[in-house]
Amino acid sequence: MLQTQFMMREEDSRDLQAxxxxxxxxxxxxxxxxxxKTGQLIGEAGEMMGVDSTSxxxxxxxxxxxxxxxxxxxxxxxxxxxxxxxxRDNLHITLLGERMILLVVFDERSSLGLVRLxxxxxGGELARIFEEARKKSEAQAASTASPxxxxxxxxxxxxxxx
Amino acid sequence: MSFINxxxxxxxxxxxxxxPGLCGKTTNLQHIYAKTNPDVKGKMISLETExxxxxxxxxxxxxxxxxRGFKTRFHLYTxxxxxxxxxxxxxxxxxxxxxxxxxxxxxxxxxANIESLDNLKINLLDQGYALDSIPYVVQYNKRxxxxxxxxxxxxxxxxxxxxPDYEASAATGEGVFETLKAVAKGVLTNLKNMxxxxxxxxSAR
Numbered sequence: 001m002l003q004t005q006f007m008m009r010e011e012d013s014r015d016l017q018a019x020x021x022x023x024x025x026x027x028x029x030x031x032x033x034x035x036x037k038t039g040q041l042i043g044e045a046g047e048m049m050g051v052d053s054t055s056x057x058x059x060x061x062x063x064x065x066x067x068x069x070x071x072x073x074x075x076x077x078x079x080x081x082x083x084x085x086x087x088r089d090n091l092h093i094t095l096l097g098e099r100m101i102l103l104v105v106f107d108e109r110s111s112l113g114l115v116r117l118x119x120x121x122x123g124g125e126l127a128r129i130f131e132e133a134r135k136k137s138e139a140q141a142a143s144t145a146s147p148x149x150x151x152x153x154x155x156x157x158x159x160x161x162x
Numbered sequence: 163m164s165f166i167n168x169x170x171x172x173x174x175x176x177x178x179x180x181x182p183g184l185c186g187k188t189t190n191l192q193h194i195y196a197k198t199n200p201d202v203k204g205k206m207i208s209l210e211t212e213x214x215x216x217x218x219x220x221x222x223x224x225x226x227x228x229x230r231g232f233k234t235r236f237h238l239y240t241x242x243x244x245x246x247x248x249x250x251x252x253x254x255x256x257x258x259x260x261x262x263x264x265x266x267x268x269x270x271x272x273x274a275n276i277e278s279l280d281n282l283k284i285n286l287l288d289q290g291y292a293l294d295s296i297p298y299v300v301q302y303n304k305r306x307x308x309x310x311x312x313x314x315x316x317x318x319x320x321x322x323x324x325x326p327d328y329e330a331s332a333a334t335g336e337g338v339f340e341t342l343k344a345v346a347k348g349v350l351t352n353l354k355n356m357x358x359x360x361x362x363x364x365s366a367r
Contacts, residue, residue, distance in 0.1 A: 005356060006165050013169030038257025039221075039237060040165045040174045054204045058221045058237065062209070065253035066218070148173075148354050151230055156350045159226045159234060160343050 005137060006099075008042065012133045019125045020045035027118035028110035030089065033103040034096070034126065035060045048105060056103070064093065064101050083112065094119050097127050099134075163257040164353055172233045175349045176257055177342075180282045181264035182274035183215070183243035186303040189332040190264060191222045191238055194342060197335065198224065216242040219254050226346065236346055243278065252285045260297035260349040261286075262341055264332075265320050267302050267310040275320055297348025300327040301341045306334065 008016070016034065024032045024046040031048030035041055039061035041053050063082070071079045084091040092104040092115045102123065104115050165174040179187040188208065195206045204223035211217045220240040225233060241251040263282060265275045283293050300321045304310060313329065321327050326344045330337025 005353075006163055008165075008167045008169060010169045013167065036163075036165065036257070038163055038165075038176055039239075040176075040257075042165070042167075052205055054223045054237075055207055055221070058207065058223075058239075062218060062253070065256065066250070069249050069253060148230065148232075148350075148356075151350070151354050153351075155229050156347050159229060159346070159350075 006036070006134070007137045007140065008133055009136060012129055012136070013043070015129050016043045016126070017045065019122055019129065023104070023118055023122040026122075027104055027106065027115045029104045029106045029115065031103075031105040033057070033060070033105075035101045035103060036099055037061055037064065037101060042100065046105070060093065060101055060103050064095065081116075092116070092119060094123060096123055097130060100126070100130055102126065164259050164349070166232070170233075171231055172235060173229075173353070174235045174237065175259040175346075175353075176237045176239065177260045177262065177345055177349065178255055178258045179238065179240045179262045179264055180251070180278065181243055181303075182266055182271060182278040183245070185243060185264045185266040185271070185275075185278075186330075186332040187240040187243060187264050188216055188220050190262075190301070190303075190330075190338050190341070191220050191240055193332055193335045193338045194224070194238065195222055197339075202226065215244065216240055217247075218242065218250050229350070234350070236349075238342075245277070248281065248285070251281070252288055255285055255289050255291075258286075258289070258291070258296065259352070260299075260345045261293070262299055262301055262345050263320070264301045264303050265316060267304045267316065268307055269309055269311045272311060272316075272319065275316075279320055294323060297345055297352050298325050299341060299344045299348065300325060301330045301337060302327065303330045303332050303337075305329045306331040306336075 020032045020043050029046055031046035034043045035057040039058040041057035044053055067079050067082055078095060080095045082093040089105055089107050094102045096102050104119060106115055179190055181187050195203060202225045207221040209218035222238040224236045226236060239254050241254045263279060286293055302316050328337045328341045330341060332338055
């Protein structure tokens with residue numbers, strides 16, 4: 001069944017943030033971002049807080065989607081890791097399960113080997129957090145009404161009353 | 163797939179503008195970008211060819227305000243309309259919460275409209291969605307052109323199930339925000355009514 005809603009509860013967000021902050025330090029990364037495959041930013045850590053993370057999320061998802069399309073052409077199910085090398089900054093992109101993308105930005109203070117090592121370790125923890133969040137989302141969707149069940153047409157109209 | 167973040171109190175939703183090549187999908191987003199308060203919009207991204215045709219997608223994030231303490235953010239995407247970019251169109255529909263079909267009102271583009279609408283239905287089914295199970299509106303664009311087809315005829319061909327539809331001229335902005343409001347309202351209403359996740363591919367038109 002297709003899941004049409006994904007929720008991150010506060011405790012899951014805290015766990016996620018702790019893993020991302022630790023990864024940023026351990027990998028000596030400038031920034032660490034988690035994006036879902038539809039282009040939504042799920043979490044971020046590191047020293048790049050001023051970056052346009054909304055655009056970053058959308059473009060990273062597009063990049064992963066296009067690369068996944070290329071993989072299919074070659075008979076691969078997926079290319080689970082991509083690496084983009086720049087003059088100053090480098091991007092390491094890894095797929096986390098079927099839904100999430102982990103993006104690590106690093107410069108000369110780190111190395112590809114270190115990033116790969118730390119990403120591998122953090123990847124398992126992140127996958128566990130998202131699996132927990134997914135189960136909770138599904139359980140809530142199956143057992144309770146939407147948290148927005150009581151919004152009214154007026155609430156919606158008010159969004160557009162500029 | 164909407165994303166609800168309880169920690170940052172945000173709802174994120176994805177709306178895709180679909181339609182044949184040169185129907186005005188990018189022009190819709192450009193008008194929204196131009197006429198929206200800088201506080202509520204992010205940067206508009208256009209991945210286009212050297213001749214300014216959409217190559218992969220356009221992207222415009224909008225923050226519409228708060229609803230019951232949650233910030234509502236809409237991510238607007240266009241697809242490349244040209245027939246041979248079908249692989250890209252499929253990718254962009256991933257996780258869609260609402261669709262705007264932008265039809266080109268010029269009589270000579272009617273075949274292209276029908277082909278694009280059929281393509282939308284097929285590509286949505288590939289993602290596990292049926293067109294009539296997601297918030298969906300139709301925009302008849304370029305109504306200001308002298309060779310525009312009669313509205314009744316367009317409705318008959320492109321909107322047989324009578325979803326909300328709007329006449330527009332994206333180049334002048336007419337009908338652009340009405341279309342956006344209608345699809346955003348559909349997405350939020352869907353969120354309001356959402357219980358268990360559901361799809362019904364067999365009910366595709």
